[in-house]
Amino acid sequence: MRITPHYRTLAVLLLLGSQGFAQEPPNAAQAGSSEASAKQWEFSLTADGYFVPHRSFYVNPNFTADRSWLHLEARYNYEDQETGSLWIGYNFSYGKKLELQVTPMIGGVIGRTAGVAPGCEASLSYKKIELTTQGEYVFDVKNSAGDFFYSWSELTYSPRDWISAGLVAQKTKAYQTPLDVQRGVLVSFSHKNVHFTTYVFDLGWTDPTVVLELGYKF
Numbered sequence: 605m606r607i608t609p610h611y612r613t614l615a616v617l618l619l620l621g622s623q624g625f626a627q628e629p630p631n632a633a634q635a636g637s638s639e640a641s642a643k644q645w646e647f648s649l650t651a652d653g654y655f656v657p658h659r660s661f662y663v664n665p666n667f668t669a670d671r672s673w674l675h676l677e678a679r680y681n682y683e684d685q686e687t688g689s690l691w692i693g694y695n696f697s698y699g700k701k702l703e704l705q706v707t708p709m710i711g712g713v714i715g716r717t718a719g720v721a722p723g724c725e726a727s728l729s730y731k732k733i734e735l736t737t738q739g740e741y742v743f744d745v746k747n748s749a750g751d752f753f754y755s756w757s758e759l760t761y762s763p764r765d766w767i768s769a770g771l772v773a774q775k776t777k778a779y780q781t782p783l784d785v786q787r788g789v790l791v792s793f794s795h796k797n798v799h800f801t802t803y804v805f806d807l808g809w810t811d812p813t814v815v816l817e818l819g820y821k822f
Contacts (some may be wrong), residue, residue: 607760613631629716632754634669638798639778641796642760643704644671645669645670645671645821646669646671646672646820647667648666648670648818648819649665649666649822650665650670650817650818650819650820651663651664651666651817651819652664652665652666652815653815653817654778654779654813654814655812655813655814656781656812657685657781657812657813660779661689662681662685663681664679664681664778665679665681666680666718670695672695673694673695673696674695675691675692675693675694675695675707675709676691676692676693677690677691677693677709677711678691678748679691682778683713683717683721683754683777683778684713684715684716684717684785685778685779687713687714687716687717688713688714688715688720689711689713689714690711691710691711692709692710693708693709693710693725694707694708694785695707696813700739701730701731702728702729702730703727703728703729703730704726704727704728705726705762706724706726707725707726707800708722708723708724709724709725709726710723711723711740711742712762713742716755717742717746718742718743718746719742719744719751719775720745721737721741721743722740722741723740724738724739725737725738732761732763733759733760733761733762734758734759734768735757735758735759735812736758737755737756738755738757739753739754740753740754740755741753741754752777753775755774756772756774757772757773758770758772758790759772760790760792763795767791767792767793767809768791768792769790769791769792771787771788771789772788772789772803773785774786774805779813781810782806782809783792783804783806783810786804786805786806786813787812788803788804788805788807788812789803789804789807790802790804797806797820797821797822798818799819800816800817800819801815801816801817801819802814802816803815803816
């Protein structure tokens with residue numbers, strides 16, 4: 605049978621069309637992968653054990669969940685002992701070599717201390733040096749005299765990926781010492797998604813407070 609020009613043209617168009625449907629656009633797979641990555645949740649769980657002089661040992665667990673811009677967090681024994689808090693925040697990130705990450709948050713506090721707390725977590729890193737800080741102001745709904753500002757800051761240097769050391773300072777209501785602002789040193793070790801950090805506060809000023817932290821990211 606003789607194939608006319610019309611049939612020959614139709615056959616070519618059908619062949620090209622079938623190939624077009626069979627193949628993904630060059631960037632479709634990459635775009636899908638990037639979108640899936642952007643929607644992926646990241647979780648962390650840390651537990652800090654506090655050895656405070658002349659006081660009972662207690663543990664402060666923290667849980668965080670991040671997905672793209674969204675930051676969720678739950679804490680216990682953080683603002684005060686026998687007190688829990690829930691937080692929601694917005695993640696910002698700027699820069700590459702000098703990287704700044706900022707998360708403004710709002711939280712609700714309930715327990716021995718109850719109130720509303722605006723707060724912020726931030727970090728600034730350059731090569732092997734990193735400065736991190738977190739702070740909040742708790743408005744006590746039971747008694748305005750109970751309003752207070754909490755802060756925790758660290759300056760660390762990491763000579764290797766698995767170890768870092770540096771300085772730490774905190775102001776807290778969870779326990780009291782002769783110093784209003786406690787300061788100390790830290791050393792941290794990590795392996796894959798696990799890290800272990802030792803903090804020693806007030807060494808040389810008064811009886812030291814030791815905090816042992818174990819954390820896991822997943």
